[in-house]
Structure formats: structure tokens, C-alpha cells
Amino acid sequence: MEEGNRVRVGVYVCHCGGNISDVVNVKRVVEEARKEGDVVVARDFMFMCSEAGQKLIEDDIRSGKVNAVIVASCSPRLHEATFRAAITRAGGNPYMYYHVDIREECSWVHENDKEEATNKAIRQVRAAIAYLRRAEPLNRIRVDCERSVLVIGGGIAGLRAALDLAESGLTVYLVERAPFLGGNAAKIGRVKVFPYEKTAIDVVRGLIEVLRKVGSVAIYTNAEVEGVSGYVGNFDVTIRVNPRYFRDRPNEQEIEELKRICSRKTRDEFSFGISERTALVLPPFNGAYPEIPAIDMALCDKCGLCTKACDKVDFSQEPQVVHLRVGAIVVATGFKPYKPEKGEYGYGLPGVITLQELVGLINKYGDVVINGKRPRSIAFIYCVGSRRRREEGKKANEYCSRYCCVAALDVATTIKELMRDVKIYHVVRDVRSYGINEILFEEASRQGQVFIKYDVDEGEPQVLYDNGKPIVKVKDVLTDHTELELPVDLVVLVTGMEPSDGTVRIAEKLKTSRGIDGFLQEVHPKLRPVETMLSGIFIAGTAQAPRGISETLASASAAAAKAMSLVLKGYTELEPFVAFVDQDKCRGSGLCVSECPYGAIEIRGEVGGKRAWVNEALCKGCGACVAVCPSGAMQLRGLRNTQVEDMIRAAGGAHA
């Protein structure tokens, strides 16, 4: 800093009522601070965060006395922003600031040692003074934003987000990998979804209907995001739209004929594999979008019979590559149901199916029929593929999938209404029918459905066989750990959620992180619940974590609102804590380039004059590059190497 702009530090120490001052000798901290060079003011106050406290700082800045501020008070999570704002109001630079925590990290943990607690506060303030001596005023980085948003995934979350965004007047691009919109929620079909006013498919249908009427949405189905580059406000997206191989919508007769002649068969994913389909993929439900079928080229053997039966089939269609420029991205790539391993609770044997397969059955036949007969007894086994214990070398989903208890209860009560006499057993670890879903649990109990609770420490339920019929063997905690054997006609495995393949793939493409569970990770579950570490990329629905439909819709609207608030303004401002290169020191080693997880650094210049260069909009300010730079050229704005080193020396007591 120039001489006229010398750093003039003001130190403000908070009593926090007595939360701090009952332990830390605040007066001594102030006295010690006054002895430090460059400190022009040191004050203590009962509540620094109060209006009067903030005014002390503002007045000292306005009068020109102070141009760098230290507040020693509570956690920076509580009031760092408060004091930066006070400095800004008074015309100072909010980054000429250091926040010292002497409550959570001092008075509250050293209550028994007041003397040493005071010394610690003094050390921390001294380090802060050392930091500010070398601080420089910083400005937030302004980045212009495209007023358009890409929504990846056309399930219920993507539909909700796209609609919210479109209604705000933004241009929306909705990309769905499958040939039709609707995702997993549409597959639930006619099975009621608690609370009951609407089935999931009604909600999906309603969203699609409105979305088609909003002018500013471009929908790409059978399409995949190929690549994303750029940064917040300015993403360049490439999508590949695969051909449907249909020129137009065939009529009923043509469809029947096409279905008849196509010899290629596979399990139909829309019915969770309960029924078969041909290579001709038809709109799976009334109100599906688009209304034109698609040919599954992974299955088709190009026999050509269909081209003779229907002139709307067109094999000359080519994939299209579309380039988009968007300001923000909402990722809503959803989940896939956990698929039990062969033999897991008898899976694969007759009479053992998953909850999804049961839903597929009900939707297909409007009834539950196993081997030509209605089952008289059904056992639901809960927590299949969820809440598992980690074993050496084995993948295990340790999380609760959150929706399955309620889904199983939903399906069971539906069946109970279809077939009054059916005996239903729920073999549970717990029933997590939280919130309003508790009413559903009560309804199930009232219907006489039986709940059997096992303790995982006493062993999991087992599925045995006798005369080709399954028997569930379980120790019931609720009846004094009695070992029960339940011969049933049908065993339903209540399976949880796993991240969809699309979620895994898109995380790699966007370089956004996934949690231990494999789902997309938010910055912070409470403070920034729908944002990713990549500015401008938001997450919605079950791509983020297992959850039910209501929660999915809420998170989708939240992500849409976040994206909206970012791009509607037309620009955004980023924190200035980014890496920079001391050009005099840089020797172009390139070690920083490979260390950067965001691709924010490149080497520019000719041999001999090679220098690192940082893209400030891409840099997240982690500092990983700082640590590996052999010459110390790579540094972080707001925390330069000399600042860290001076803080260490000042706190250690060995002054440089």
C-alpha cells in the first residue's frame, strides 16, 4: 500500500453480554492490541453486532481514522457478513477486514483457564493485525449472465423446474435422455401416491400440459448433454438429439401393425420390466410427450419390415448436434430403483418381486395376479438395499432411502382396497412414515395390516422355500423376539433409491461432486441446499438425495428460484478470493494446472516465457494450486502467502 494509504487498523472487541467477557479479559485484549504498530483504535463494546456497536466502526471509518477493521466476537458464520456490510455502508472496503472468533473458539471452550483464554484472544488478534498489514482492498468480480437456463432431466423435478423458470420469462431448454418426458414418477402410474388428491401420473401429465403451452421452452427428448464448458452466466452446452426415426405420428392401425411385425423384444422399462416391448417405443401413457413413437436402435436389427408397414418410419434421420448458451443449469437427473442381487431375500425365485415390479403389475393388469392367482398373503420386506452396514470390499448403501416406507404403505393400502381378504405383513426395521404420512401408517394399521419388527443385530429376515412357496423367517422384536415363520404367496422387496446412471454421467461431465452416497452434493445442507460448488449449477429432486414426490417438487422449485435469481438480473458478482499469479515469480512449471479441479488455470506464452493464467470466473478459491507452486508465484487473493506467514509468526510470538 502507498504511504498515504497506510493501513490504519481498528480493533473492536465484543463482550457478547458476558459470553466472552466472563472468561476473556476483554480490556487486556484491547490494551495489547493498542501496543501493536498500525493499530490506531482499539475499543471494546457490550454487543458489537448491535446497531450501536456497528456504528462505532462506521464512525471510525467515516472520520478517516480507520481503513482496516478487526472484530473479535462470535463465529464468522454469524457476523462476518454483518461487519463487512457495516464497512461498506461507511464507504470502506469490505475486504479490509478480519473476523476473529473469541467466543465459540475461545471463551466457550476455555472456561476453566481465563488467563490462557485471554492470551489466546490476544494471539488471535495479533495474527489478524499481521494479516491486515498486508491486506489490499478487493472488489467482487462482475460476470454477465445469459438469460436462459438448461434443465437436465425431464422427470417430475425437471418438469417443475422448467415450468417455474419459463413462467418467469426466461428461455428454458429441457433435455431428456429417454424418448419421452415423465421419468420415474410417471411409471408409478395409477397407484395412488399419498396424500391422495392426485396420482403421480396426474401431476406429471398436468406439468407437461402447461409446459407445452408456455412459449419459451424448447424440449429435447431422446437427447443427451454431450459437453458443458464455460462458467456461471456463460455456459456453452452441446446436446445430441438422437433421431426417433419417425417422420410423423402413425395412426392406431399402423401402430398395431408395427407392434405385430417387430420381432425384437425386451423388458419394458416403463412397467419396471413386467411386460415386454418391441424396438418400437410408444408414448407410455395418455398425455405423454412427444406423441410420436421412437425406435430403440440399441434393440433394432434393421430388418426393414416396419418401413414397409408404415411410411412414417424414416431411417434416413441423423442425430442432430445442438449448441446452446445458458446462464445457469438445473440438474434433475433423478434416481434408479435399487436392483436386488440374485438370491438377495430370495430375489429371482418365483413369488419374490420388488416393490417397483409390483407397481408395474398393478398398472399393467389393474390387479395383482401371480401365476394366474391372486395372492392371499403378502409380506413386504423393508430396507432392501438401504441402511446397510459397510462390509470390507463390498458396496453398501448406508443411507435411508426415505421414500420406500411410505411407498410400501401406499401400495399395500391400494392392494387392501382391491382385495379385502388379503393378509399383509410388513417386515420392518422401522417405519419412517414421517410427517403427514403417519396418517397412511394409521390407515394401514386400521386395515389390519400386521407390522413385524426385526432387530438387525439379531439377524435379518430370511426368505426360505417350501414346496415352491416362499416363507419369511424373522425374529419379531414386538412379540418378545419370537421367531416367526410366515408362509406367504408373495414376497415384496421394498427397495430404495440409487443415483441414476444419468446422474453419475452428468456429474462427470459437469465435474460437480457426488457425496459418499453417490448422489449429487450440495454446498451445504442447510446454508446452500440446492447449489453446487460450481456457481450457476443447481440440483433438484432425487439426483441430490432420495426423497418423495412432494419434497422433489419443493426442491425443484427451490433450484429454479435460485437459478432465476441468478440470471434474471443479467449479471452476478463473485467473491474476490481467487487465485492469482505473481508474474515475476512464475516459472511456468504447470504443476498448478494439474492440481486445479476446475480447469481454471492454463499455461500461456512461449517456451522460456511460460506463465500460469487464472480464469477468475472458474476459480473457486480452494488454494490447492498455492500449495504445489514451487516458486510461490501462485497465491490466493485475500490470503496471500505472506499474510499466512506473518500470521503464523505473529501468533507464535517470533516476530519477523
Place this chain on the structure above:
Amino acid sequence: MVLKKSNPQILIFTTNIISDPGVCSAGLMHLSYPAQTTIIKVPCSSMIRPEWIALALESGFDGVFVAADGTDCPYLTDCTNRTAKRVREAQELLSNKGIEPERVKMAAICSVCGEAFTRLVNDFYSRLMELGPIKVRTHEE
């Protein structure tokens, strides 16, 4: 002020988003750990240059505790490995200077890991007590 030599002094590196809130949570629970500690925050534990750790031990500190982001790191999926590498390099630096490498301790501290942090830092403090003051100091006060 020259630090009192009778008790070990620990420099704790914390991270803004993960481990500093974790250390903070020890305060919210009113747990207890030695006051002979000083905290310096960095964005991510992988930013810590090995020579900063060496500098701390030459500047009056008897030990350095790196409260790493671990698997919760919002920036890097392999943060643990990277931070561990920095710590290993620091330990090599120390060994070359004749300082015990165990004066550097690294542990992942999550944003609510107050109890774990307190336990670890208490243990570390006891260990430093046993080790006694650093015998070799390049910058003797």
C-alpha cells in the same frame, strides 16, 4: 509476547466451510480443550504449504494440527489424499531439520465434529507434553 515454554503451543489450521465450523461446534457444546492453541483459517486444507508448517514450529509453536476437510471437502473429492501429501512433505522437512515429525497431526474434522476434534486435540496436547519443547530451533527467540 514470547510464548511460555512450559506448556506446548499448538497451531491449528482450519478450513472456512468444513473444519472451522467443526471447531466452532465444540464451542457451541461448551467442550474443553487447551487454550494453548491458535487457529488460522484457510479455504481448503489442501492449500497448506508444507513450509508453513515448518515455519510454525520455528516461530514458537510446538505442534501443528491440521483440521482437514476430509471427504466433506466442497472443492476436491480427493482432498484427504492431497492434504496428507502436504503433511507428509512437511514431516520430511521437519525430519531434515531434526524436529520430530509427530509434531504435525492431521485429522479430518467435519462441520459438526466438535467432540472428535476436542478429543484429538487433547490427545495431541498430551503427546506434545511428553515430547517436551522442540530441541532444535532455527529462529531462537
